[in-house]
Structures are given as structure tokens and as C-alpha cells.
Amino acid sequence: MSVVVLFEQAGGPEVLQFRDIAVPAPGPGEVRIQVKAIGLNRAESMWRSDAYVEPVRFPARLGYESAGIVEAVGAHVSHVRVGDRVSTVPAFSLNDYGMYGELVLAPAHAVVAIPEGLTFEEATAIWNPYITPFGAFAERQRLQPGEVVLVSAASSSVGLGAIEMVNMLGGVPIALTRTSGKRDALLAAGARHVIATAEQDLVAEVMRLTQGKGADFAFEAVGGAQFPTLLAAMAHGGTVFVYGALAEGVTPLPLLDVIPREPVIRGYNLFGTTTDPVRQAAAVRFISEGLASGALKPRIAKSFAFADIVEAHRYLEKNEHIGRVVVTV
Template sequence: MNAKVVLFDELGGPEVLRLEQVRLDEPGEGEVQVRIDAIGLNRAEALFRSGGYYYQPTLPASRIGTEAAGVVEAVGPGVEGFSPGDAVSVLATGIDMSTNGVYGDRVNVAARSLLRRPDSVDAVTGAAVWLSYLTAYGALIEVGRMRPGDEVVITAASSSVGMAAIQLANHIGAVPIAVTRTAAKADRLMRAGAAHVLAMDEDDLVKRVAMLTSGRGARLVFDSVGGPGLAGVARAVTRDGMLIVYGWLDPRPAPLPMNWPLNIFGFGLNVVTDDPAALRRGEAFINAGLRSGVLAPVIDATFDLADIADAHRHMEANGQLGKIVVTVRH
């Protein structure tokens, strides 16, 4: 069988991505073949494509992508619990994207990377929810122990993880304080559920957070930016609070904050995905939120698989609010 997959032969911008027909073998031991109906884009994939991720792609003909949704078409030897026709989401993290990337119309993936997709969850939602919401859930609830009334500062709040964090904070009864680079997205972030919006280019973050918290500071700061500004962001944390860092949008070195005592946690999604009990809790929490409607991925834009380069250009323009999804026509 042939499949259409996205490949790239050199590091660079979105233009290096190409769609090509390749041979797709039957699924091997522990693998499942999935017809992909929708793909969720993540900032990590742009970094991977350009050489800025924490590991480098294997060139030429590197694959790309970590998150998708579709339907099981075949199962390999040793696979239990999945059958052809099952609706699933794919969350292929912690593996080599060059070999296992999910940008394509059909892929073979490890059965351990599958999550069951309820009938009520369509493919676009199924491709948009898991990486973002498990990241926010794992960081804020499993690690940060977010509680009702907690002030939670969320940087890069217009990202898909940021939007998920806003929804989780509201669901728990915490107070989401959204941080964005300029005020251009302030109204949309307020409509999306932020209790307050701070613009880094216009506000003194520490003073504004102090004012909003009656001088205490926030119990949780959830940061994906890092870089030299991290020390300043850390000053917004209250004395018994926690700074949770889950990304490095600013690749420059980040100085160690000096407002000690300070709890700092470097969060990776494997905190959840490598712990079966934590993953079960996360799945249950998120699926319950999807059923009730209190959790709902915000879809910024959809693109066709043939327009994958344009989808990456849109992501890198930094104008998005929520998730970019690529749909696949069969």
C-alpha cells in the first residue's frame, strides 16, 4: 500500500516541506496502522523542521509530526485492545519524528501512542486536544496542584497550550492571568475566559501581578518562553508558589531566578505519558471536560494536507489563537 506523507530533506523554513507518495508496509510487532483524518500542529514541529528542537532530524527524507486523529485500519502482531474501525487519537511523543512522524494520510504507529476517541469527539477535536490539554493538565494539576482561588499566570496565552490552561484554570475555580506579547489579542483572550490580560510590551508584569493579587504574587506561573526574561517572570511568583517552565520559545540562555525560596519545575509531557496512573487520570479528566463542554479546543484555522507549508507559515506568523489543524481528504 502507498501513503502520502510529508517529508523534508534539509533544515529550513516551511518551504522545505513536501508531500510524497511512499510505500507503507503492514504494521509490525506492537504497531497499528491508522488512516489519518486530521493533524494537530505544534510549535515543536516548526522547531524540529528548522533545527531548533532538542534533537535533530535524520536527513534526507525526514518525517515530522506528533499529533493526529483517525481510524484504525489494521493491527500488527502483539497488539491488544485495538481493532480495525476504532476511532483513535495519536500522541506520538518521546520518539523520533524522523521515523515516526504522523503528517500523512496513513501511518504505522506504536499502539502505546494511541488514545481512544469517543464517538462524540470528531477528528478535528481529536487531533487538537491531547498534547495541549495533557500538557496543561500535567503541569498545573499533577505538578502544580492548582486549587480554587489560585492566581495562575500563563505566558504565551494565545497558544493552544495557553488556551487549554485558561480553560482548566476556570474549570478548577482558579484565576487565569493571560500574558501575551502585545495588546492585540487582549479582547479575544478575555472572550476565551482569561480573568485578566497583561501585554509584555506595555505592562510591568511583576507590578501588575502584584496589583491583581493584593501584593501576594501568583501561586503558579506557567511559562513556555524562557530566555533572559525568565528571571523577571519568576518574580511574579508568590513565596510559596511555583514557576513551571515547559518550553523555550526564546532560545537564549535563561538566568537562574534569585527570588529565593522559589520552586522551579521543568515540565515535559513525559511526566504524564510515562506514568500510567497519571495518564489515566489525565484522560479521565479531559474526557469528562469534553463531555460536559467545559473543555473545548479552540481551533484557530484549518488547512488541507496539500497546504502543509502554508499551515506552518501561519503558525510562525504568531497571529494564532488556539490550535491549527490540518485535515486530510481521502
């Protein structure tokens, strides 16, 4: 038997429940993992609220990223063995698998060896935070040295990963955050500049920092009412990678500004990379090299015990943390 987390209706963190279930032997192409740590993603709070990119089938599991020890492998699995230290890459539907549990099944294509030198907790803070910006800036549209990138929700684990990835590729990351309270931490994390969007004029600051040109790219996780302002801060023909929708309400699109400025607004998610074996392997290799060199440094904001998973989700949704929220099992 294993204790897992599930929910039977959409709602706040309080809908999460612990259940004892029998975890079956892994089927062909599956791996059974004794979980040691779980990394929390904002996508999972959206999933719990049934506000994600696909409808939830109840009762529902959740969790993309875990790290632990291989306990059993199914047929046709040869890249990992019993006893290996592994972590899971977001490469599956949460309607099919969930990593919140003491013992879990994972699809073999989503299970990778933990890069050397990382703890289980750190291993839950590398794939979503780094593959997301890797796919945008190292795979889809290679960032060129000196190009300026606006990183929204910059204190999130993906935001911090984007700052490090942009630096690794020779770009100039400008961190966007609501208030100046996180300025010092974001500068310490590698941001070249920080703009507090609730306190400063975003467009004026970007234009000042870029000598009137505007930003070449934006890595956008928020949307909502400030999206037109973000577009106004872009260089002519600049690209906005929209990978999240944290803001509530409608996101306006000012067409009379879009037409003359010719921005590229591109919806983006990491699954195109993670579900393709060749592209996933390239991402894992690139990120592992960055970790080994010290260019990429996973950041843990706070750790919670597994029994405190509800409180961990409440903390996640306060948006006060800098880095990855981790649950230890």
C-alpha cells in the same frame, strides 16, 4: 502507497517535502491509521529547525497528533480495532514515528479512541493542549482553589488549554500576551485577567491583581530576556513550570533575586505522563470528563488542506493565531 511529509535538512517551512512511500503492515504493538486531520504543534517547527530536545535523524518525519480511522492493527493490539475513530497522543520520538501523512504507522500505546462528540479536527486539539497543563496542575502539583497562575503564550493551543484547566481546578488564570490585540479573545476563552507584556508593567499588574502577593504558579513557554521579570512577579516560593523555549537567545537567571525569593523553577514536559500507561490513562480519563462536561472546549484557529502544509507551518510561526492550527487530509 501513501503521501507523507518529510524533510532532509533543517530549516524553514520550505524544507518540508511530499513523498510517496509504501507504508508497511503494522508490526507488533503498532496501528496503521488512515489520517483525516493533523494538529500542528510549535514543537514540530522546532523539530523541523533541529532546535528541539533531541537531534534530528535525516531524512526525518514529523507530527505528533493526528486523527483518523484504524486501517490495520499489529499483533498484541487489543484496545482498538479496524474501523475505530482514533487520535494519537504525543508519546513517542519523532525520530521513530511521524503523523504527517495520508496513511501512517503509530505505536499502539499512543493511539486512543476519540472522545464522543468530537470531530476529527477537534480530536487533534486535545491531547497536547490539555495533557501538558494536566500533568503540571492535576498530577504533579495539584492546584488549589484560588491559586493564581500566570499563563505565558496564552493564545497558543496549550496556553488556552492551561486557562481552561486552571478554571476547571478552581484556580485563577492570568493570561500573558505581547499586545492587547488578543485581550477580548483571551477573556472570552476564560482568562480572569489579561496582561499585555509589551504594553504593561508585568510585575506591577500582577502585584495589583494579587494584592501584593504575586502569582503562585507560572506556566512558562517563552523564556528569554523577560524571564527575570516573570520571576519578579511570583509569590515567595512560587513555582514556575518551564515547558517551552519560544524566545531566541539566552534566558538570564538573576541569582541575587532568586536567593531571597526562593522560587521553584521546574523543567517540565508531557512525556513523563504520556509514556506511562497508568498516568496516560488517568490523563485521558480526566480530559474526556472535562470535554463531556463542557469545561474543556478544543479551539481551532484555522484549517489548511494537506497540500498546503508549508503554508500551514508559515502561519503557525507568525504567532497570530488563537487555538490549534489544523491540517485536513
